[in-house]
Amino acid sequence: MIEKTAAELSQALSSGVISSVELTQSYLDRIKKYNAELNAYITICEDTALSQAKTADEKRAAGDSSPLLGVPLAHKDIFCTNGVTTTCGSRMLHNFVAPYDATVVEKFNTAGAVMLGKTNMDEFAMGSSNETSFFGPVKNPWDIKRVPGGSSGGSAAAVAADLCAMATGTDTGGSIRQPAAFCGITGFKPSYGRVSRWGMIAFASSLDQAGPLCKSAEDAALMTNVMAGLDKKDSTSIDKPVEDYAATLNDSLQGLKIGIPKQHFAEGLTAEVEKGIREALREYEKLGATLIEVDLPNNHLSVSAYYVVAPAEASANLSRYDGVRYGYRCENPVDLDDMYKRTRSEGFGDEVKRRILVGTYALSAGYYDAYYRKAQKIRRLIKNDFVEAFKEVDVIVGPTSPHTAFELGAKTDPVTMYLEDIYTIAVNLAGLPGISIPAGLSNGLPIGMHIVGKDFGEAKLLNVAHQFQQQTDWHRQKPNFGQEG
Amino acid sequence: MALDKSEVEKIAQLARLHISEADAEEVANRITDILALIDQMQSVDTESVEPMAHPLDVVQRLRADTVTETDNRDELQTLAPEAQDGLYLVPKVLE
Numbered sequence: 001m002i003e004k005t006a007a008e009l010s011q012a013l014s015s016g017v018i019s020s021v022e023l024t025q026s027y028l029d030r031i032k033k034y035n036a037e038l039n040a041y042i043t044i045c046e047d048t049a050l051s052q053a054k055t056a057d058e059k060r061a062a063g064d065s066s067p068l069l070g071v072p073l074a075h076k077d078i079f080c081t082n083g084v085t086t087t088c089g090s091r092m093l094h095n096f097v098a099p100y101d102a103t104v105v106e107k108f109n110t111a112g113a114v115m116l117g118k119t120n121m122d123e124f125a126m127g128s129s130n131e132t133s134f135f136g137p138v139k140n141p142w143d144i145k146r147v148p149g150g151s152s153g154g155s156a157a158a159v160a161a162d163l164c165a166m167a168t169g170t171d172t173g174g175s176i177r178q179p180a181a182f183c184g185i186t187g188f189k190p191s192y193g194r195v196s197r198w199g200m201i202a203f204a205s206s207l208d209q210a211g212p213l214c215k216s217a218e219d220a221a222l223m224t225n226v227m228a229g230l231d232k233k234d235s236t237s238i239d240k241p242v243e244d245y246a247a248t249l250n251d252s253l254q255g256l257k258i259g260i261p262k263q264h265f266a267e268g269l270t271a272e273v274e275k276g277i278r279e280a281l282r283e284y285e286k287l288g289a290t291l292i293e294v295d296l297p298n299n300h301l302s303v304s305a306y307y308v309v310a311p312a313e314a315s316a317n318l319s320r321y322d323g324v325r326y327g328y329r330c331e332n333p334v335d336l337d338d339m340y341k342r343t344r345s346e347g348f349g350d351e352v353k354r355r356i357l358v359g360t361y362a363l364s365a366g367y368y369d370a371y372y373r374k375a376q377k378i379r380r381l382i383k384n385d386f387v388e389a390f391k392e393v394d395v396i397v398g399p400t401s402p403h404t405a406f407e408l409g410a411k412t413d414p415v416t417m418y419l420e421d422i423y424t425i426a427v428n429l430a431g432l433p434g435i436s437i438p439a440g441l442s443n444g445l446p447i448g449m450h451i452v453g454k455d456f457g458e459a460k461l462l463n464v465a466h467q468f469q470q471q472t473d474w475h476r477q478k479p480n481f482g483q484e485g
Numbered sequence: 486m487a488l489d490k491s492e493v494e495k496i497a498q499l500a501r502l503h504i505s506e507a508d509a510e511e512v513a514n515r516i517t518d519i520l521a522l523i524d525q526m527q528s529v530d531t532e533s534v535e536p537m538a539h540p541l542d543v544v545q546r547l548r549a550d551t552v553t554e555t556d557n558r559d560e561l562q563t564l565a566p567e568a569q570d571g572l573y574l575v576p577k578v579l580e
C-alpha cells in the first residue's frame with residue numbers, strides 16, 4: 001500500500017480498504033527502519049501523526065470526502081510548523097520551535113493530510129545536492145553513494161523510498177525539480193505568486209516558490225489544489241482564481257505545440273539523458289503533439305544573473321539571524337558586534353556564508369549598478385525569451401538536469417555545483433511554472449524531463465505531464481532500496 | 486573581478502560575519518570564482534533594457550488600517566536566547 005500514489009491512497013481510504021491510522025503506522029514503521037540510512041527526515045512526528053490520522057478517520061466516517069484526508073505527507077523543514085522544530089537545515093535554527101504554521105502547512109492541515117515529519121534540506125535551501133545541511137547529507141535511495149539532489153533532497157528521497165506518500169518542497173533555482181529528477185519522482189514548481197510564501201523561511205524572495213514532490217502528476221494536481229491561492233499574509237501571493245487542476249488532466253494533447261529549446265540540447269548534456277528525453281518526446285508525438293524548435297538565446301546567462309539576484313536577496317533576508325530574538329547565539333559574547341559576528345559565523349555553514357558575502361558585495365556602494373541592476377536587466381532578457389517562445393508553443397520541454405544523480409562529495413567547487421541548475425534557473429527568474437517527471441533510467445538511475453508552462457499555466461502543464469504518465473510507467477519505477485520480500 | 490583578503494574582510498564586516506585569518510584566502514578565492522561566473526553577464530549590452538525586479542507586475546495591495554495582530558510577546562520571547570521583563574537581553578552597548 002505504501003508505494004501507491006496519493007490519489008490511489010485516497011481511494012483506498014474512502015472505500016475503507018485501509019484506515020489512515022493503519023496507513024500512517026506503516027509509514028512510521030518504514031521511517032524507523034530506513035531513515036537512519038537515508039537521513040531524509042530531520043524530525044519525525046509520531047504522536048501527532050497518529051492523532052491526526054485518528055481525526056482523519058473520524059472525519060471520513062462522518063462523511064468528509066476531501067481528497068487528501070488522511071493521506072500521510074512530509075513537510076520540508078523550511079515550512080514553519082507550530083510547536084514542531086523548524087531548522088531550515090541550519091545550526092542557526094537547530095532549536096527553533098516555530099510559534100505558528102506556515103500557510104501551506106495550515107492548508108494541508110485543513111485538508112486533513114497527516115504530517116509524518118520534517119524533511120532534510122540544504123542549509124537555508126542553498127545547494128543542489130543536500131550536502132550543505134547541518135544535519136548531514138541525504139542519500140539517494142536509487143544508490144546510497146549518490147546525492148538525492150537539492151535543496152529539497154529529503155522530501156525527494158522520502159517520496160522515492162516510500163517514507164511518505166507525498167511531500168512539500170520549495171524551489172528557488174531548481175530545488176524541487178532537480179531532486180525530483182535525481183530521485184525518479186514528480187516535482188512541480190508553480191508560477192511565482194501561486195502559492196503563499198507566508199511562514200516559509202525566506203531565501204530569495206522574488207524567486208522562492210513552494211510546490212509538491214510526489215508520485216504522479218495527478219498527485220501534484222491534488223496537492224496544488226490544496227496549496228494554491230491568495231493569502232492576505234503574503235503580499236506577493238496573487239489574487240487570481242484557483243483552477244481545479246485535477247479537472248483537466250485528461251484533456252487530449254492532440255495539436256499541442258511543444259517547444260524544444262536548442263540551448264537545452266547543447267554542449268554539457270550527457271548522451272544518456274539526451275537519449276531518454278528524445279525518446280520521451282516521441283511519446284508526445286504519438287499523443288498528437290508537434291515538436292517545434294525554440295530559441296532561448298539568453299539561457300546561458302541565467303546562472304550568472306541568478307547568482308547576483310539570489311545572494312543579494314539572501315544577504316538581506318538572512319540579516320535577521322542576529323542571535324537576539326530566536327535561534328542560535330554564541331557563547332559568552334564580549335560585546336554586541338562580537339555577538340552578531342560569532343553567532344552568524346558559528347550558526348551558518350560555509351555555503352550560506354559564501355552567498356551572504358557575494359550578495360553583500362553585489363549590493364555594496366559602488367557595485368550596485370554593475371551587479372544587481374545588470375542582473376535585473378538580464379532577468380528581463382531571459383523573461384522576454386520565454387515570452388517570444390510562448391508565442392509559438394504551448395509548453396517547453398527539455399532535460400531537468402544535464403546528467404543523472406552524482407556521487408556524494410563529487411562536486412566540491414561551488415561554481416560547478418551552481419551550474420547544476422542550468423536548465424531550471426531561468427524558470428525561476430521568469431516566474432514561470434515548471435515540472436520534472438521521470439522519463440527513463442540510465443544505468444539504474446532516473447532521468448528527469450522538464451516541462452515549462454506559460455505564466456499561471458499550471459493546469460495545462462499538469463495535463464501535459466499526466467498524459468505522459470498515462471502512456472508510460474517511468475513514474476512507477478522503484479529503487480531496490482527498502483524493497484521487502 | 487578578483488577579490489583580495491582585505492576586501493573580503495570589508496564585506497564580512499558589512500555582513501557581520503567573522504572570517505578567520507586562516508580561512509580568508511580560501512574564501513577570497515572562492516568568491517573570485519563566483520564573481521568570474523557572474524561577470525559573464527557583462528558581455529551583453531543591456532543599455533536599453535528595463536530592469537526586472539520581480540516576476541509579478543502587480544501593485545501593492547492595501548488593507549484597512551485596523552489592528553489584525555494580537556499581542557503574543559510573551560510567547561515569542563520564550564524563543565529568545567535571553568529575555569527578561571518583556572525585553573530582549575544583549576551584551577552591554579553603552580559603558
